[in-house]
Amino acid sequence: MTAFDATSTLKATMDRYYRDLGAAAERGTAPVAWCTSVGPAELLRALGFRVFFPENHAAMLGAARTANRYMPLAHAHGYSQDICSYLTSDVGAYLAGESPLSAYGLQGTPRADVLVFNTNQCRDVRDWFEWYGRAWNVPVVGVRSPRSLEAVTDDDVEAIARQIERLVPTLEAVAGTRLDAPRLEHAVRVSRECSDLWELCLRTAAHEPAPLTFFDGTVHMGPAVVLRGAEEACAYYRVLLQELEQRARENVAAVQGEAFRLYWDGMPIWGRLRSLSTLFAEFRTSVVASTYCNSWIFSALDPADPIRSMARASLELFIGRSEEAKEDYIARMTELYRVDGIVYHDCRTCPNNTNTRYGMPGRLADRTGIPALVLDGDVNDMRCVSDEQARTNVEGFIEQLADARHLARSARV
Amino acid sequence: MFSNHLNLAAGIDVGTECVKAVIVADDGRVLGRAVAPSRGYFQACAYDALTAACEDAQTDRRSLDRLGATGFGMSSVGEATACAGDASCHALGAFQHLPQPMTLLDIGGRDPHVISVDDLGRRTDARGIRRCALGIGSFLMFAAHHLDVPPARLQELAAAAERTAKVSSYCSVFSATTILERLREGATREEIARGCIQSIAERIVEIGGFREPLYVCGGVVEFFPGLMQAVQELSGVAVHVVPDPIYTAALGAAMMAFREAPAA
Numbered sequence: 001m002t003a004f005d006a007t008s009t010l011k012a013t014m015d016r017y018y019r020d021l022g023a024a025a026e027r028g029t030a031p032v033a034w035c036t037s038v039g040p041a042e043l044l045r046a047l048g049f050r051v052f053f054p055e056n057h058a059a060m061l062g063a064a065r066t067a068n069r070y071m072p073l074a075h076a077h078g079y080s081q082d083i084c085s086y087l088t089s090d091v092g093a094y095l096a097g098e099s100p101l102s103a104y105g106l107q108g109t110p111r112a113d114v115l116v117f118n119t120n121q122c123r124d125v126r127d128w129f130e131w132y133g134r135a136w137n138v139p140v141v142g143v144r145s146p147r148s149l150e151a152v153t154d155d156d157v158e159a160i161a162r163q164i165e166r167l168v169p170t171l172e173a174v175a176g177t178r179l180d181a182p183r184l185e186h187a188v189r190v191s192r193e194c195s196d197l198w199e200l201c202l203r204t205a206a207h208e209p210a211p212l213t214f215f216d217g218t219v220h221m222g223p224a225v226v227l228r229g230a231e232e233a234c235a236y237y238r239v240l241l242q243e244l245e246q247r248a249r250e251n252v253a254a255v256q257g258e259a260f261r262l263y264w265d266g267m268p269i270w271g272r273l274r275s276l277s278t279l280f281a282e283f284r285t286s287v288v289a290s291t292y293c294n295s296w297i298f299s300a301l302d303p304a305d306p307i308r309s310m311a312r313a314s315l316e317l318f319i320g321r322s323e324e325a326k327e328d329y330i331a332r333m334t335e336l337y338r339v340d341g342i343v344y345h346d347c348r349t350c351p352n353n354t355n356t357r358y359g360m361p362g363r364l365a366d367r368t369g370i371p372a373l374v375l376d377g378d379v380n381d382m383r384c385v386s387d388e389q390a391r392t393n394v395e396g397f398i399e400q401l402a403d404a405r406h407l408a409r410s411a412r413v
Numbered sequence: 414m415f416s417n418h419l420n421l422a423a424g425i426d427v428g429t430e431c432v433k434a435v436i437v438a439d440d441g442r443v444l445g446r447a448v449a450p451s452r453g454y455f456q457a458c459a460y461d462a463l464t465a466a467c468e469d470a471q472t473d474r475r476s477l478d479r480l481g482a483t484g485f486g487m488s489s490v491g492e493a494t495a496c497a498g499d500a501s502c503h504a505l506g507a508f509q510h511l512p513q514p515m516t517l518l519d520i521g522g523r524d525p526h527v528i529s530v531d532d533l534g535r536r537t538d539a540r541g542i543r544r545c546a547l548g549i550g551s552f553l554m555f556a557a558h559h560l561d562v563p564p565a566r567l568q569e570l571a572a573a574a575e576r577t578a579k580v581s582s583y584c585s586v587f588s589a590t591t592i593l594e595r596l597r598e599g600a601t602r603e604e605i606a607r608g609c610i611q612s613i614a615e616r617i618v619e620i621g622g623f624r625e626p627l628y629v630c631g632g633v634v635e636f637f638p639g640l641m642q643a644v645q646e647l648s649g650v651a652v653h654v655v656p657d658p659i660y661t662a663a664l665g666a667a668m669m670a671f672r673e674a675p676a677a
Contacts (some may be wrong), residue, residue, distance in 0.1 A: 354670055362622070365538070376543055388485070389524055396498030402499070403535050 001277045002216050002254045006240040011254035013236045016061065016105035024050035024109030027098070032173050034115040034132070036125040036293075037225060038314050039142065040164050042191050044116065046184040047175040048209045052110050053226050056126065058086035060100045061093055062270025062380035070096055071381065079131075085349040085380035091131055114174045115175040116167065117142035120320045122352040141170050145315060150322045152315045160311035187229040188310065189303035198224045199235035202289065204244040206337050209242050209253030210288040214264045215253060215277035217293035224296040236279050259284035260401050263334055265291045267353050267379040272387070277367030279391060283398040289337040291330065292353075319353055326355060327364055334370050340401050341347055342372045348384040373397040414614045422479035424667030425459055425493075426502065426660075427451070427486035430499045430522030430550050431632060432458045433658050434466035436477070437667040441509055445470025446660050451522075455486035481670030483662050485523060486611055495670040499662055500528050500539040506665030507630055509535030516624045518652070519661070520617065520633040520640070522550030529623040540622050549613050550633050552588060553556065556609040559592050568637045571605035580608035607639075614643030623650045630654075630661035 004010075014153045024030040033049035035041050037056075061067040067085060070092030075081055077095070090109070093099055099108045115129040115138065126142060133140035137149070142165045146156060168179055187230035204211050212220070220240060227233035247251075262280070264287050269276065278286055300311035302314055308389050314320075318329060334342065342364065346356045355361075373393060378384035420439040425432065429451055436445035447465030449458050459482075467473055482490035483502040490496075505520045509643055517528040529538040541547070543593070557564040574584055578600035580591050595605050613633075617640075629648045644650040652654055653663050 002612065033611070371538060389541065391499060392485070392524065392537070396500040396536070396539055397503045399498050400536050400539070404537075407533065407535070 001219065004211060004212075004216070004220070004240070004243055006220070006236070006243050009239050010222065013227070013232055014080070014402050015104060017223075017226055018101055018106065021050050021052055021103060021110050022101070022106040025052075026030075026107060026361060030119075030192065031113045032110055033171070034112040034129060034172075036117045036121065036129075037118055038317050039118040040114050040167065040310055040314075042187040042229045042301075042310055043164065043167065043171065043179070043184065045181055045187040047171050048177055049113075049175060051226070052266065054090050054109075055086055055102070056222070056225050057093075057099070057109065058090040058380060059268075061089045062086075063273060064100055065271045065382065066093075066100070067271065070098070070384055076092050081349075081381070082226060083349060084122065084128070085378055087124050087128040087131075089380045090128070094132075094135075101200065106183055111136060112138055114138055114171060115140045116171070118145055118314055119143065120145035120147070120317050122319075122350075124352075139170055139174065141167050143167070143314070145320060147320050147321060148322045149211060149315060150325055152312060157308055157312045160315060161308045164307050164311060166410050174347065181412065182403055184306045185303040185333075186367055188301050188306040190234060191229040191298065192301035192303065194224055194228055194230075194237060194295065195298045195301060197234055199299070201237055202246055202293055202297075203336075204241075204248045205288040207226050207248040207259075208257035208261070208338065209251060209255070210286045211247035211252055211254055211260065213254045213280075214268075214287040214290040214293060215273050217290065218268045218273060221293055221296055228296075253286070254286060255281045255286040257284045258286045260286070261337065261339045262287045263289050263330065263337060263339045263342045265330060265342060265355055267347045267350050269345060269347075269375075269377040270380055270383060271382045272327035272377070272385060272390075275387065279394055284396070285398055287343065288339065291332055291333075294333070295319065304399055323358060324356075325382040327360060327367070330364060331368055334368055339370065340399060342370055343397075344372060344374045346374050348376070348378040349381055350379050351396065353388060371397070371400060419473045420478045420671070421470075421476055422663065422667040423463055423466065423477050424481045424502075424663040424670065425483070425487075425490050426499070426644060426662040426666060427455050427459055427482065427484040427489060428484050428632065429548075431659075432462040432484075432486075433632070433660050434459075434462035435661040435667055436466050436470035436624060437470060437664060437665045437671075439671055441668070443471070443657070443664060446657070446663075448659065449478060452583045455489035456491070457489050461467070464644075468585045479667070479670035479673075481666030481668070483666040483669075493670075495585065495666070495673040497666060497669045500526050500536045502662040502665030502669060503630055504528055504530040504536040504665065505534045505668050506661035506663070507628055509664055509668055510568070511628065513626070516524065516622065517655070518617065518623075518629045518644070519626060519631045520629065521631040521662075522633075524549055525549055525617055525620065525631070527620045529622070530622070538622065540586065540620050542616060542620055549588050550631075551555075553609060553633065553637060556590050556592055559589075559596070561607075562602070565636055567606050567609070568639050570603045570655070571610050571639050574588060574601065574603035574607040576604055576607075577611050578604035578608040580605060581613045609644050610637055610639050614640055614647055617644055617661075619645045623648050626653065627651065628653050628655050630658040632659045634667070635659040670673055
């Protein structure tokens with residue numbers, strides 16, 4: 001993966017976030033709320049909570065390749081190996097009393113005062129939070145979102161906005177403070193700014209050669225995930241954006257000799273980020289964009305209408321949309337980033353963020369003429385990954401792209 | 414021996430169960446072929462297969478102008494002038510026999526694929542089987558071992574069965590334990606053999622993407638032709654076999670080597 005000067009700022013930003021979270025959870029300096037990745041984080045920040053995103057924690061377990069050590073502990077508690085391996089690895093790590101957050105001085109997973117979910121991504125997040133709610137005897141509240149939406153209608157938005165509003169009394173009671181409208185507007189404004197800056201960072205990969213890859217994005221998205229609504233995230237993305245724009249101006253490629261450009265759909269395979277990054281680079285192939293990294297762009301957020309815009313942003317999320325809406329989105333991205341192929345990750349334990357099972361790769365290939373490759377794998381459970389199969393399939397796919405390009409060039413001569 | 418003006422290429426497909434080698438003239442004729450089991454080091458197996466193919470073609474290795482390699486162990490063919498993935502080589506090899514667009518079903522020892530082949534012999538799509546059903550050919554070898562017959566006789570056993578013992582699983586490893594369960598329950602070897610072939614056919618049909626005309630290549634069809642009938646019945650698509658199916662990828666590798674500039 002690419003070495004960026006901004007990485008030192010990233011590390012410092014994440015370090016401060018985790019240490020502040022640890023102080024809140026272990027020394028009671030502030031109330032702690034757990035939030036799903038696209039839950040109402042701005043509302044929680046406005047109420048003074050320190051916000052923890054367990055999906056980020058689970059991804060750390062995956063990237064460190066320790067997830068498979070912890071999952072059996074959750075399986076032994078009746079949580080199947082077929083459900084979200086984020087859930088099973090995170091719960092397993094808690095049961096083992098271990099956490100990668102110990103590197104930041106935390107004794108383990110930070111204890112929540114309240115857990116707040118949004119089912120816009122899946123039901124598993126609710127089951128996940130309810131496990132901790134029972135373990136700690138703390139409230140679990142949330143938003144139950146409709147899924148498979150074609151267009152996001154005003155009625156849909158109103159329904160979710162009402163649900164967000166109904167969270168407020170419980171959250172105020174836990175936080176011991178009243179919701180202050182200007183603070184919420186500020187959090188939404190900062191969140192939107194972070195989203196816009198992150199979007200600009202990702203868009204630099206439309207440049208040929210791309211200055212960053214999807215694999216780089218999965219690392220640098222950290223502040224957009226955990227510090228949404230906080231100024232620190234914006235400060236970080238200003239630094240990163242400056243570096244990326246400079247790299248684009250100077251044609252500094254993330255993948256030396258970039259010959260092919262791909263789009264990644266689906267979850268990352270956290271335990272294979274480096275090896276996949278190296279594998280694609282070996283074939284001078286840059287995975288320039290992804291649905292996953294784009295999922296932290298919330299262009300609907302509007303400080304002038306905070307609750308309704310939070311509702312709309314959560315409903316417009318790719319994962320909650322219909323097949324048709326998803327296909328339109330990916331088709332737009334392939335044009336924007338001028339990709340030669342699409343890689344779909346069929347994530348064994350994450351059916352909600354897997355788009356290979358209802359014919360989408362074939363339909364999009366027919367519609368766009370852009371070939372597709374499906375990689376079997378999983379977000380955290382590395383038993384579902386075959387390195388040799390992945391290698392063979394990637395190798396063959398790049399051959400196919402090279403052949404097609406060679407033929408197209410011959411036809412032009 | 415051949416006239417001097419013929420350029421010769423060898424193609425080697427280093428698979429998980431066997432290494433296949435062919436000697437091909439630049440006019441596309443296959444002059445020699447050989448199969449060696451993949452046992453021990455791939456380098457040695459590839460050497461054995463290539464030497465035997467040269468003998469079959471009545472030539473020697475020094476007469477070869479090009480050498481194309483493909484398959485699981487292609488990196489072990491150090492002298493290769495060209496290397497390419499299995500799917501591309503299967504596509505090109507099948508096209509050499511049948512110059513037309515087709516859906517090509519490659520069933521080898523490890524990782525079956527449904528390959529779309531265009532009117533130039535290029536793969537335009539390749540779908541693999543799910544990870545937990547890898548090793549199909551190896552599974553059939555395992556089944557033959559547990560039923561105490563040589564692999565080539567598994568098909569014969571299956572053909573003699575009056576009914577099918579259910580050996581259906583998502584996972585080839587799990588299927589293997591099912592064979593033992595069926596034996597314990599008293600199913601005949603014939604019924605289990607037929608169940609194994611049926612199980613493989615189910616996994617293959619699940620890959621999807623079958624469009625006519627559908628052709629099959631790879632080593633498995635050579636030993637287990639009953640599999641084709643099962644695939645045909647399950648998919649509803651007529652299944653045809655590429656000539657010399659076990660050598661398809663090796664032939665494609667040789668043709669690929671002809672296309673590419675020889676090594677300096």
